[in-house]
Amino acid sequence: MTRQHSIDASRPRFFTPGVWVVVAIALIGAAALLARFIFGLGRVTNLDNGYPWGIWIAIDVACGVALAAGGFTTAFVAHLTNREEFHPLVRPALLTAMIGYTFVALGVMTDLGRFWAMWHVMLPWMWQGNSVLFEVAICVMTYVTVLYIEFLPIVCERFIGRVRLPGALRVLNGPIDRLLRALDAALGRVMSVFIILGVVLSCMHQSSLGTLMVISGAKLHPLWQTPMLPMFFLLSAFAVGFSMVIFESLLASNSLRFKPETDLLARLARFIPILLGIYTIAKVIDLLNRGAGFHLLDGSRASVLFIIEFGLGVVAPFIILMVDRWRHSARGLFAAASLVIAGVVMNRLDVFLLAYTPTIETRPYFPAPAEFAVTAGFIAMIVLIYRFIVLNFPVIERLEEVRA
Amino acid sequence: MFALPANKASRSDIEARGHVKASVRNATFAREALSRRDFVKISGVCAAGLATASAARASEKQTLDADRKGVLVDLTVCVGCRRCEWACNNANELPHGELSDCDDQSVFDSRRRPTSIHLTVVNRVPGRDGAAPTFIKTQCMHCEHPACVSACLVGAMRKTAAGSVIYDASRCIGCRYCMVACPYQFAAYEYEKALTPQVKKCQLCQSRTSRGELPACVAMCPVEALTYGRRDELLKLAHERIDCNPDRYVNHVYGEHEGGGTSWLYLADRPFTELGFPELGPDSPAQLTETIQHGIFKGFAAPIMLFGLLGAIGKLSHARAAHTHAVQTEKVTP
Ligand code: SF4
Numbered sequence: 001m002t003r004q005h006s007i008d009a010s011r012p013r014f015f016t017p018g019v020w021v022v023v024a025i026a027l028i029g030a031a032a033l034l035a036r037f038i039f040g041l042g043r044v045t046n047l048d049n050g051y052p053w054g055i056w057i058a059i060d061v062a063c064g065v066a067l068a069a070g071g072f073t074t075a076f077v078a079h080l081t082n083r084e085e086f087h088p089l090v091r092p093a094l095l096t097a098m099i100g101y102t103f104v105a106l107g108v109m110t111d112l113g114r115f116w117a118m119w120h121v122m123l124p125w126m127w128q129g130n131s132v133l134f135e136v137a138i139c140v141m142t143y144v145t146v147l148y149i150e151f152l153p154i155v156c157e158r159f160i161g162r163v164r165l166p167g168a169l170r171v172l173n174g175p176i177d178r179l180l181r182a183l184d185a186a187l188g189r190v191m192s193v194f195i196i197l198g199v200v201l202s203c204m205h206q207s208s209l210g211t212l213m214v215i216s217g218a219k220l221h222p223l224w225q226t227p228m229l230p231m232f233f234l235l236s237a238f239a240v241g242f243s244m245v246i247f248e249s250l251l252a253s254n255s256l257r258f259k260p261e262t263d264l265l266a267r268l269a270r271f272i273p274i275l276l277g278i279y280t281i282a283k284v285i286d287l288l289n290r291g292a293g294f295h296l297l298d299g300s301r302a303s304v305l306f307i308i309e310f311g312l313g314v315v316a317p318f319i320i321l322m323v324d325r326w327r328h329s330a331r332g333l334f335a336a337a338s339l340v341i342a343g344v345v346m347n348r349l350d351v352f353l354l355a356y357t358p359t360i361e362t363r364p365y366f367p368a369p370a371e372f373a374v375t376a377g378f379i380a381m382i383v384l385i386y387r388f389i390v391l392n393f394p395v396i397e398r399l400e401e402v403r404a
Numbered sequence: 405m406f407a408l409p410a411n412k413a414s415r416s417d418i419e420a421r422g423h424v425k426a427s428v429r430n431a432t433f434a435r436e437a438l439s440r441r442d443f444v445k446i447s448g449v450c451a452a453g454l455a456t457a458s459a460a461r462a463s464e465k466q467t468l469d470a471d472r473k474g475v476l477v478d479l480t481v482c483v484g485c486r487r488c489e490w491a492c493n494n495a496n497e498l499p500h501g502e503l504s505d506c507d508d509q510s511v512f513d514s515r516r517r518p519t520s521i522h523l524t525v526v527n528r529v530p531g532r533d534g535a536a537p538t539f540i541k542t543q544c545m546h547c548e549h550p551a552c553v554s555a556c557l558v559g560a561m562r563k564t565a566a567g568s569v570i571y572d573a574s575r576c577i578g579c580r581y582c583m584v585a586c587p588y589q590f591a592a593y594e595y596e597k598a599l600t601p602q603v604k605k606c607q608l609c610q611s612r613t614s615r616g617e618l619p620a621c622v623a624m625c626p627v628e629a630l631t632y633g634r635r636d637e638l639l640k641l642a643h644e645r646i647d648c649n650p651d652r653y654v655n656h657v658y659g660e661h662e663g664g665g666t667s668w669l670y671l672a673d674r675p676f677t678e679l680g681f682p683e684l685g686p687d688s689p690a691q692l693t694e695t696i697q698h699g700i701f702k703g704f705a706a707p708i709m710l711f712g713l714l715g716a717i718g719k720l721s722h723a724r725a726a727h728t729h730a731v732q733t734e735k736v737t738p
């Protein structure tokens with residue numbers, strides 16, 4: 001494996017006018033975040049005893065975890081079933097997962113009232129094995145660590161043979177380089193274990209994320225409340241994992257100006273309608289089984305939400321991807337992937353927020369400006385970090401070709 | 405090797421030496437990636453985790469004393485004087501004002517819920533056809549198998565053998581999952597505190613009852629609408645009252661079975677749904693999640709099996725790829 005990799009003048013610049021807008025959103029978010037830690041949850045959010053969880057849990061955490069699923073689905077397809085052709089998609093997906101999960105952790109921390117006690121989750125004598133949240137927390141923490149380990153080879157690759165510390169630190173260049181080489185070699189040997197571990201951990205917490213709301217019982221509308229929630233969450237995580245890879249790949253080729261890998265993506269996209277099909281069958285059986293289907297026709301807010309979620313997020317992309325011509329066009333792929341993503345986002349929002357009615361309705365929850373600002377700020381930060389890493393580390397293969 | 409794709413090397417570079425390298429790489433994976441040693445190692449780690457987790461679980465096993473206590477609320481007796489509210493705030497060192505403030509009837513105009521500074525509140529529900537209204541004292545129900553206890557990831561909520569559900573702030577991380585879980589949603593949170601917010605709810609006057617005193621609200625009630633005692637005796641008493649006065653009560657003790665049963669029990673003169681009590685099945689909401697959760701993670705069997713399965717898939721597919729590559733390489737190389 002050669003280690004030549006030149007960052008030459010032709011690479012895209014980090015700052016463009018659009019990026020400055022994102023920076024501004026990130027800064028506003030940071031200010032709101034600061035306000036939350038200084039003044040407390042009560043002053044900056046609209047959370048109350050009826051709605052203890054708001055958009056920070058529903059979007060930053062629940063959607064965040066789902067949308068970062070590309071990491072493990074691609075790892076599975078490319079590495080475990082060993083399809084070389086998909087390898088170019090692994091690194092961007094891994095990067096998304098790594099940044100995504102980091103921000104999931106930040107999102108949780110923002111929402112925790114006693115964030116300084118967060119480490120209690122790691123103390124064995126505090127563990128409460130019945131808690132679904134405990135399982136999710138431990139899994140997510142372990143998985144973030146695994147993701148960072150999986151990313152290390154990329155860091156090694158970037159710096160091996162190119163450690164150039166300035167001035168007096170120059171003497172360290174040699175040792176650091178040797179260290180990186182040793183690390184790279186060692187990682188190479190054990191990486192398979194981490195990749196499998198990553199897939200297992202993902203399956204565990206993606207499904208448990210669904211189990212999380214089962215305990216809320218009748219507070220969650222019967223169209224969503226089912227013991228099958230863990231399975232639905234896992235299936236939709238698979239589907240959205242592939243969709244995110246397609247979505248991001250098309251977005252990146254557009255923004256960084258290289259030809260989209262439509263054929264490759266179309267091949268990956270074949271998995272999606274299969275998953276959506278299984279999801280649909282399971283969903284129908286579950287609704288009939290529980291006798292909850294009649295809620296669909298009662299014209300309530302919940303029924304409308306459900307129909308939009310299911311129609312746009314499951315049925316529409318299924319149809320698009322079943323048409324060969326559409327699946328092989330960048331536009332068709334982009335539309336289908338976006339719909340699946342929107343559908344999953346809406347599903348997580350419904351389960352965690354929109355279809356949730358407190359036993360004693362106080363006042364309806366609508367997020368406060370600071371809640372929106374923090375959420376938008378996090379998304380902006382993710383975009384900036386993603387862009388920075390993509391431009392400075394060997395993540396996107398086509399980008400290297402553009403540069404060469 | 406089973407590493408991330410070598411996409412920093414140029415395409416031609418890979419193509420030039422690709423087959424040989426790939427075959428070496430894949431063969432290495434086949435040999436090393438999921439060697440038995442690794443697999444055993446991983447299973448060992450999982451098993452250790454499982455042992456700790458199940459030990460933790462065993463210690464939480466519900467150990468309910470036969471003589472655990474509770475409170476029976478007879479809604480047909482309550483006159484809505486709100487003295488219990490005052491006594492509760494007084495006993496819990498919360499702002500309480502004068503006792504005479506309780507006479508203010510305007511609070512009944514809206515339905516209230518327990519908050520972080522009112523652990524119990526009395527609501528008024530208008531009577532049917534001009535009959536006298538019903539006053540309903542609400543507070544944490546102290547479930548027999550509490551959802552909040554099952555939900556809390558750090559064990560900050562605990563069901564004591566004596567029957568109360570108590571909260572330990574020193575463990576709490578403030579995630580508020582207990583509030584999401586509670587079917588009555590009576591737990592409240594100190595949102596206004598920036599650093600040390602707590603979940604606030606009735607603790608069944610744990611500190612008083614452990615000294616042999618009555619809960620403050622029970623001691624204060626001027627009409628004896630509240631009775632403190634062993635839960636089984638309270639249930640007997642409740643059914644006796646119903647049997648002796650079938651016209652006065654509906655034949656239902658709320659809390660006997662609701663959500664797996666509660667330590668606070670209610671008697672009323674009309675259906676509880678009319679009074680705004682949630683309709684709950686005979687199982688605790690925690691029952692279902694614990695069954696799902698333990699079903700999936702029992703003995704960590706499913707995750708370990710998944711690990712093994714994925715390992716096998718990886719090994720097989722890479723071995724096959726290595727073989728194909730080897731064959732190809734043989735053909736290509738003279
Ligand atoms: S038992 Fe104690 S804490 Fe609970 S409502 Fe009565 S006075 Fe308040």
Ligand code: SF4
Pocket residue numbers: 543544545546547550551552553569585586587588589590591605
């Ligand atoms: S009523 Fe709510 S807060 Fe009280 S014990 Fe039951 S679940 Fe917990």
Ligand code: SF4
Pocket residue numbers: 555556557558559560561571575576577578579580581582583603
């Ligand atoms: S808020 Fe505290 S008591 Fe409630 S579930 Fe979270 S850690 Fe447990």
